[in-house]
Amino acid sequence: MSYRALFLIPAFFLVLFAGREHYPIDGYEETGIERLLRLQRIMGGEIEGEKPPPGAQRSISDITLNLLGSRGDTLQAIPSPDLELQKSVNAIFPSLDESYSVALLDITKGRPIRYAHRKQTSGYQPGSVGKLAVLAAIFSELERIYPNSFDKRQELLRSREVQGGRWVVPNEHEVPIYNPETGFYARRAVREDDRFSLYEWTDHMISVSSNAAASVMWRECILMRAFGKQYPAVTEVEAEDFFKKTPKKELAEMASSVVNAPLRDIGIKEDEWRLGRLFTHGAAAIVPPSGGSIGTTLGLMKYLIAMERGKIVDQESSLEMKRVMYLTDRRIRYAASPALTNAAVYFKSGSLYKCVPEEGFKCGKYMGNVYNYMNSVAIVEQPDGRTYLVVLLSNVLRKNSSADHYTLASRIDKLVK
Structure with missing residues (x-):
């Protein structure tokens, strides 16, 4: 990629945003995505509208890959679980539905890389x-x-x-x-x-x-x-x-x-x-x-690691994919956790459910009684330097488990801390 032309902004925008925190909508000039220009104008006070949370106000030019070079080379294979982190992860789930599968990789700089998981090879509809x-x-x-x-x-x-x-x-x-x-x-x-x-x-x-x-x-x-x-x-x-x-x-x-x-x-x-x-x-x-x-959480974790290593196609493509994941329209489910308000979150959520008639049960959205998949993939970068990758898959029948997902996000963020 030629970085000399990356994220150019018209001069009047530069004046308008002087002294303000940067945010991802400065990518409009690079991508032509018109909703980003609208957010740009909202952040500049030119028009009214809802602003993104603090953690979603980074400049795209500040988004980088975390596992380039020798540090990423140590992750050519998924590491064995870290005993202490695995113990902390195990402590979260006894009170939750048995269907939950999770993979967690702490890649915070200045720390050893740590991995923990639960049912990482169990298959789910993504x-x-x-x-x-x-x-x-x-x-x-x-x-x-x-x-x-x-x-x-x-x-x-x-x-x-x-x-x-x-x-x-x-x-x-x-x-x-x-x-x-x-x-x-x-x-x-x-x-x-x-x-x-x-x-x-x-x-x-x-x-x-x-x-x-x-x-x-x-x-x-x-x-x-x-x-x-x-x-x-x-x-x-x-x-x-x-x-x-x-x-x-x-x-x-x-x-x-x-x-x-x-x-x-x-x-x-x-x-x-x-x-x-x-x-x-x-x-x-x-x-x-x-x-x-x-x-599976294992497969999806491999994807996140490869992207952070710049190995999905090439480094420039991996970086652009990460930027696309950052530009989420709004944070839902796992990413909606208050613990992540100030964090940069690169996120994708997914769900699929199906209902059949059942006595005493009224079907609702994300409350399937045949299957009820709700999945979250996230890279979290906290202002204090904590950086981790997490994949959470679930199939909790008859219940909208969105609240469980963002509660788990808070608990996982705390244990990484």
Whole structure:
């Protein structure tokens, strides 16, 4: 990456923000993600709106990878549990549901690296945490197109706009819509006629966990693989024609390869994490499911470590992925813990539930009685220097376990301290 042009801000913004704390929305000039410009204007007092919590007000240029070089090299394999940390982790869970699985890695500078876990190989449906695999796929396929220029990869993300089409239905996650010229702002579900840049689709996929956006970006990864260096010039008619004429079995195999191969490249085994189905019914009708989906805390921890080591595709891609994870629209579940208010949190949450009629039980959102997966992945960087990676997966039936997740976040933060 050429850092000389990184996060340039117009002069009037520099004056406006003089003396203020920096924050991640200074990435608008780099990415063209319009919701970031709105946050930039909110933070500068130009317009009214809700400000992000203190821990979410870092400059993107202050975001770095924590495990570069020799320190990260010691983590080519997951370490054995630290006895003291493992004892502390074990003490948290006896009163909670048996389904909880956790992996915790303390990488605080000035300390030995410490690891602890619980049921790290137990398989769960990853839900929206699986969108992190799509994130890795995006940067992996971009590297195939422009192997020698990260600047060109970013320019493609910023400049190429694509329409959602039938891939986005059905979906319920609302995405932010902002017009910098008129000031119009709204939150609504993605429509078939919506057009966003690849960067904005990626942001919608991670920051608000849009299933529609995830299917669109998975689609674009398939097209990148299929068309290679010709992809930047592919029209929507050509793309539609490709999906109509390519045999379903071939599409399924290609879809599986683009999202799962990057995981295998960083040492995550198939039974530790894989994706098998696109995130919307509309997309799955075009590209059939293949192989099913599964996630483990072990597999997801390997992902976080590889990203912090700069090993997902390359160092520049890993850093950009970490920045995308920082730009979460709002903090929920694990990340909503008051203990993390002042911490930088790089976060993804996911859930999936299903209900059947049951006497004496009324189904509600995130309260499935067949399955009720709720998952959290986070990198936490506290102002006092504490830095740790955590993965929490659960399948607590008949209960919305969001409160348990942010309570656990507080307890884990305290024991790392």
